[in-house]
Amino acid sequence: xxxxxxxxxxxxxxxxxxxxxxxxxxxxxxxxxxxxxxxxxxxxxxxxxxxxxxxxxxxxxxxxxxxxxxxxxxxxxxxxxxxxxxxxxxxxxxxxxxxxxxxxxxxxxxxxxxxxxxxxxxxxxxxxxxxxxxxxxxxxxxxxxxxxxxxxxxxxxxxxxxxxxxxxxxxxxxxxxxxxxxxxxxxxxxxxxxxxxxxxxxxxxxxxxxxxxxxxxxxxxxxxxxxxxxxxxxxxxxxxxxxxxxxxxxxxxxxxxxxxxxxxxxxxxxxxxxxxxxxxxxxxxxxxxxxxxxxxxxxxxxxxxxxxxxxxxxxxxxxxxxxxxxxxxxxxxxxxxxxxxxxxxxxxxxxxxxxxxxxxxxxxxxxxxxxxxxxxxxxxxxxxxxxxxxxxxxxxxxxxxxxxxxxxxxxxxxxxxxxxxxxxxxxxxxxxxxxxxxxxxxxx
Numbered sequence: 033x034x035x036x037x038x039x040x041x042x043x044x045x046x047x048x049x050x051x052x053x054x055x056x057x058x059x060x061x062x063x064x065x066x067x068x069x070x071x072x073x074x075x076x077x078x079x080x081x082x083x084x085x086x087x088x089x090x091x092x093x094x095x096x097x098x099x100x101x102x103x104x105x106x107x108x109x110x111x112x113x114x115x116x117x118x119x120x121x122x123x124x125x126x127x128x129x130x131x132x133x134x135x136x137x138x139x140x141x142x143x144x145x146x147x148x149x150x151x152x153x154x155x156x157x158x159x160x161x162x163x164x165x166x167x168x169x170x171x172x173x174x175x176x177x178x179x180x181x182x183x184x185x186x187x188x189x190x191x192x193x194x195x196x197x198x199x200x201x202x203x204x205x206x207x208x209x210x211x212x213x214x215x216x217x218x219x220x221x222x223x224x225x226x227x228x229x230x231x232x233x234x235x236x237x238x239x240x241x242x243x244x245x246x247x248x249x250x251x252x253x254x255x256x257x258x259x260x261x262x263x264x265x266x267x268x269x270x271x272x273x274x275x276x277x278x279x280x281x282x283x284x285x286x287x288x289x290x291x292x293x294x295x296x297x298x299x300x301x302x303x304x305x306x307x308x309x310x311x312x313x314x315x316x317x318x319x320x321x322x323x324x325x326x327x328x329x330x331x332x333x334x335x336x337x338x339x340x341x342x343x344x345x346x347x348x349x350x351x352x353x354x355x356x357x358x359x360x361x362x363x364x365x366x367x368x369x370x371x372x373x374x375x376x377x378x379x380x381x382x383x384x385x386x387x388x389x390x391x392x393x394x395x396x397x398x399x400x401x402x403x404x405x406x407x408x409x410x411x412x413x414x415x416x417x418x419x420x421x422x423x424x425x426x427x428x429x430x431x432x433x434x435x436x437x438x439x440x441x442x443x444x445x446x447x448x449x450x451x452x453x454x455x456x457x458x459x460x461x462x463x464x465x466x467x468x469x470x471x472x473x474x475x476x
Contacts (some may be wrong), residue, residue: 035078035110037118039071040212046087046096047103054092065092082109104211112213117145121214123155123162128218130170130179131190132225137176144217163189183267183274184310188374190263191256197222200255203235229265234258237295244291247319256375257314265299268307277309282326284309288316317369320362327368327406334404335360338417341397346390348425355440356424363416371407390425391418 038061046052054065061068072094076086084106087096117125122145129136138152145152156170156177163169166189168181179186197219199206205226210219238258242249249257267273283289292315293308300307316324335357339350350356370376394417402408441457 033074033077034114034116035074036116037121037212039075040107042068042071043075043087043096043106044103044211046094047098047100050095052094054089054094057094078110078114079106082106107211107213110213112146115213117147117214119155119158121212122147122151123159125214125218126152126155127159128193128221130177131193133221135176183272184373186272187260187263187267191260194222194226194259194262195256198226198259200258205231205259225266226262229262231258231262233299234261237298240295241292241315244295245288245319245321247321249318253318257318260314260375261299264307264311268300268304273304274306274310277306277313279313279326280306280309283312286312286316286323288312288321288323313369314373314375317366317373317375320366324365327365330405331361331364331368334364334401337404338397338401341400342393342421345393345397346421346425348428350421350424353424356420359420360417363420364413367413367416368405368407371405371410371413376410376412386415386418387422390422391415394418394421 042052042057054068057068058065069089072087072089079086084102085096085098087094125145126141129141138149142149142152160169163179163181166181166185168179168185168189170177171180197208197210199208207219207223210216235258238249238254277283289309289312292312293302296308296311300311336351339353339357339360343349343351391414395414398409398414398417442454444457
């Protein structure tokens with residue numbers, strides 16, 4: 033019997049875990065334990081055939097003492113004729129081919145996947161449901177089938193798929209390691225696609241923009257915008273141009289726009305105004321500027337309502353904490369543009385889990401306040417607001433003094449040399465948190 037993705041996934045998990053149970057795998061894959069045993073028998077047939085160690089079963093526990101390297105060696109030894117592609121594998125392969133490879137034909141796909149044309153057509157119908165999320169669809173034309181729809185959405189989809197195969201290290205593109213059969217083929221398609229674009233200038237351009245605007249992009253945002261430039265340049269070279277921008281007048285009046293355009297014209301023709309406006313909106317979603325006045329009234333309204341609600345629900349004084357409100361404001365102003373363009377910050381692994389109770393209260397408050405904003409907040413924003421709120425609660429619990437707040441008070445009183453007044457205001461703001469420190473002064 034031919035191997036399939038479920039069986040390789042089981043083997044991959046066994047290479048990471050010392051032991052797995054039949055019960056666990058049965059529940060995970062929603063099949064009977066007998067079905068899992070059949071899969072193990074099939075795996076063992078091919079493991080033995082290619083001189084690899086078999087999977088052991090004892091009292092319902094599975095173990096396979098092997099390394100990641102040996103797993104990859106085994107997968108590489110599998111002939112495509114001994115493998116059945118899953119529906120998910122077929123669909124992703126089809127999507128990658130039509131997104132990144134020119135002149136793709138159903139015949140070509142049919143031959144590689146070893147399935148009939150009706151099956152491929154069913155997969156394309158299924159993919160069309162997925163593409164609806166991006167306002168895209170497969171369209172039959174004289175030269176074959178192509179993905180059509182809004183240019184902005186198409187580039188966004190290309191970005192999402194590229195992120196599955198690319199990373200940025202030492203300011204250069206690297207290709208992620210893939211072990212499964214279709215993934216390896218897909219990676220080759222991606223390599224050819226990226227290889228046609230001169231990306232050597234990208235990092236230097238980003239650095240120039242940072243320097244010119246006196247900002248520092250988050251590393252994850254930097255990676256996002258770097259990779260996004262690949263489909264942008266590719267589509268422009270093929271004469272697929274963005275020709276409108278709903279908030280173009282606001283963007284044109286930004287000093288940032290002029291700076292970004294002047295730098296990016298090294299890779300984008302200078303006369304493509306809406307391309308520069310579009311990219312400007314992407315860039316300003318990566319940092320805060322005092323010039324971002326377009327949405328400030330809406331964001332201020334949101335912050336006021338939001339801080340009022342969570343002050344009550346979490347029984348903590350957020351509403352009158354100007355530092356807290358300012359931090360949220362500075363986060364949300366660029367975030368509005370990320371939400372609008374579905375341009376997300378790539379998540380890194382959390383060092384500390386967020387408090388579930390705080391998260392739920394924040395989520396409820398966001399739902400209430402969402403009507404204020406033009407675009408509904410995503411999970412990214414809810415989680416970040418949770419992190420900010422939790423930070424202030426912990427600071428209070430740990431008795432820590434905000435340097436920003438302390439400096440605010442000092443600056444407020446700096447023009448009046450009245451040490452007693454300054455101390456009184458600090459004591460009023462922080463109560464007994466710094467009492468001992470002040471007492472030491474008088475004891476000495």
